[in-house]
Amino acid sequence: MHADGLNSPPPDGFIPVGTSLVYGKVIDGLTRCAHYHSVLDIIAIRFPCCGRYYPCFECHEECAGHTAQRWPQSRWEEKAILCGACGKEHSIAGYLAAPDHCPACRARFNPRCSLHHHLYFEMTE
Ligand SMILES: [Zn+2]
Numbered sequence: 412m413h414a415d416g417l418n419s420p421p422p423d424g425f426i427p428v429g430t431s432l433v434y435g436k437v438i439d440g441l442t443r444c445a446h447y448h449s450v451l452d453i454i455a456i457r458f459p460c461c462g463r464y465y466p467c468f469e470c471h472e473e474c475a476g477h478t479a480q481r482w483p484q485s486r487w488e489e490k491a492i493l494c495g496a497c498g499k500e501h502s503i504a505g506y507l508a509a510p511d512h513c514p515a516c517r518a519r520f521n522p523r524c525s526l527h528h529h530l531y532f533e534m535t536e
């Protein structure tokens with residue numbers, strides 16, 4: 412008997428959010444996943460290696476079947492950030508300029524995500 416109150420992930424391993432699909436161990440339509448699922452973990456990122464959105468780098472590592480690539484700075488104008496609250500996509504540059512909330516709906520993002528930016532983006536020192 413299921414008593415965790417969470418929707419089971421679909422068998423094919425993705426959930427539609429806005430006009431995008433989010434892959435990995437995503438557990439709800441706000442892009443929360445098995446690894447990060449606080450009220451603020453409502454952001455997904457597209458990986459340049461496969462062009463797919465995942466809720467976090469661990470989801471990509473466990474489900475993608477290949478090594479994750481990071482976004483070079485020359486491509487930071489591309490839309491690769493997905494807000495789980497409103498389903499809108501944002502550019503990496505726009506997200507990094509104000510990483511604590513969605514520029515469209517103002518939903519707050521987890522500030523601790525900043526600790527992981529080097530896993531997703533090629534940061535300069
Ligand atoms: Zn990938």
Ligand SMILES: [Zn+2]
Pocket residue numbers: 435436444445446447466467468469470471
């Ligand atoms: Zn995850």
Ligand SMILES: [Zn+2]
Pocket residue numbers: 494495496497498499513514515516517518
């Ligand atoms: Zn939003």
